[in-house]
Amino acid sequence: MSRQTKAIIDLQALKRNLNRLKALAPASKTLAVVKANAYGNGVQKVSETIQSDVDMFAVAISEEAVALRQGGIEKPILVLQGPHQASEISDYRALHFTWMIHNTTQLDWVEKAFEKDARVANQLWFKFDSGMHRLGFALNEFSTLRAKHPHFFNKHTVVATHLACADEPDKPNTSIQLARFFDTVGSSGLSLSIANSAAHIANVNARQSYNRIGIAMYGSSPFEDPNPSAQPTLDLSPVMHLYASIIALRKIPKGDSVGYGASWQAKRDTIIATVAIGYADGYPRHAPSGTPAFYKNQRIELVGRVSMDMVTFDVTDVPDAALYDEVELWGANVGINEVAAKVGTIGYELMTRVSPRVPRQYQ
Numbered sequence: 001m002s003r004q005t006k007a008i009i010d011l012q013a014l015k016r017n018l019n020r021l022k023a024l025a026p027a028s029k030t031l032a033v034v035k036a037n038a039y040g041n042g043v044q045k046v047s048e049t050i051q052s053d054v055d056m057f058a059v060a061i062s063e064e065a066v067a068l069r070q071g072g073i074e075k076p077i078l079v080l081q082g083p084h085q086a087s088e089i090s091d092y093r094a095l096h097f098t099w100m101i102h103n104t105t106q107l108d109w110v111e112k113a114f115e116k117d118a119r120v121a122n123q124l125w126f127k128f129d130s131g132m133h134r135l136g137f138a139l140n141e142f143s144t145l146r147a148k149h150p151h152f153f154n155k156h157t158v159v160a161t162h163l164a165c166a167d168e169p170d171k172p173n174t175s176i177q178l179a180r181f182f183d184t185v186g187s188s189g190l191s192l193s194i195a196n197s198a199a200h201i202a203n204v205n206a207r208q209s210y211n212r213i214g215i216a217m218y219g220s221s222p223f224e225d226p227n228p229s230a231q232p233t234l235d236l237s238p239v240m241h242l243y244a245s246i247i248a249l250r251k252i253p254k255g256d257s258v259g260y261g262a263s264w265q266a267k268r269d270t271i272i273a274t275v276a277i278g279y280a281d282g283y284p285r286h287a288p289s290g291t292p293a294f295y296k297n298q299r300i301e302l303v304g305r306v307s308m309d310m311v312t313f314d315v316t317d318v319p320d321a322a323l324y325d326e327v328e329l330w331g332a333n334v335g336i337n338e339v340a341a342k343v344g345t346i347g348y349e350l351m352t353r354v355s356p357r358v359p360r361q362y363q
């Protein structure tokens with residue numbers, strides 16, 4: 001390895017977070033969401049580490065499910081978007097995927113697949129739209145669907161919905177969605193799945209047969225407000241710690257500028273550290289001057305524009321700043337959500353966008 005840029009992935013923290021989350025709902029089954037390369041943390045190691053702690057995995061698309069099977073994962077895998085074409089169901093038959101079905105075209109495909117192989121009926125989830133209006137059958141179609149396809153609503157079937165505002169527990173939206181969902185399917189006798197991380201943490205009623213846990217397992221708070229009233233203190237630890245090293249140090253006089261566009265001007269004589277990570281590595285280009293990082297037990301601030309492979313920080317106040325020292329971009333000392341807030345995004349986006357050029361090192 002040449003440059004020291006890396007994402008340290010703390011697998012113990014992952015397991016600890018997961019088990020703390022599971023303890024909130026010991027009667028529920030836990031589905032670990034590992035789509036998008038386990039939110040950028042590396043799906044192979046993440047899924048191996050937690051396989052014995054979870055009941056099921058979830059990915060967005062079948063290619064991701066194939067990768068899990070090729071990596072030796074034997075637990076059930078839910079494909080959250082369901083099939084995108086009819087052939088997927090039969091092509092992947094041997095891999096035993098569970099499909100989330102959310103529209104009538106998919107339902108037709110599943111019916112055709114069922115004619116050839118009846119076992120498909122035991123590997124279906126049905127998604128209903130309780131108010132988010134992104135995916136799912138209308139709730140008022142539930143009884144008709146069940147009456148038309150009785151073989152698809154059996155003891156293996158899970159009826160699911162997704163919440164729009166679970167990360168803002170003080171808004172009324174979640175209780176409205178829950179009420180609609182329970183009114184229609186609450187007495188159906190079928191297994192239910194509602195909760196993502198935020199709802200799982202903040203809403204007892206959202207914890208049902210299967211909870212779908214993503215971001216919180218990776219140690220990042222799903223909540224917009226760092227301290228919403230309904231959030232119990234869970235003490236989750238960050239799993240991803242992003243580091244890069246200083247590859248240049250220079251002193252510039254007050255009034256000089258730094259980086260592309262000369263967008264930042266030194267208000268004092270300043271020591272600039274050039275750090276070997278940039279937007280091609282997934283460090284966000286829109287991180288403004290003032291975005292924090294952590295170096296030698298103190299916070300430092302980004303200055304100037306983020307380039308493709310480098311970013312510059314003001315290290316004037318750090319005694320003995322030295323070439324090839326490591327800087328933490330996010331992790332234990334600078335929360336990924338803090339950086340995200342500076343950029344106008346969320347931790348999810350930063351985590352999933354750490355590029356393949358950054359080696360993941362597991363510990």
Ligand SMILES: *Cc1c(COP(=O)(O)O)cnc(C)c1O
Nearest residue numbers: 033162196197212213214215222
């Ligand atoms: C990604 C996803 C989740 C996990 O959400 P987190 O907020 O990361 O816990 C749950 N359910 C569905 C349908 C998803 O797409």
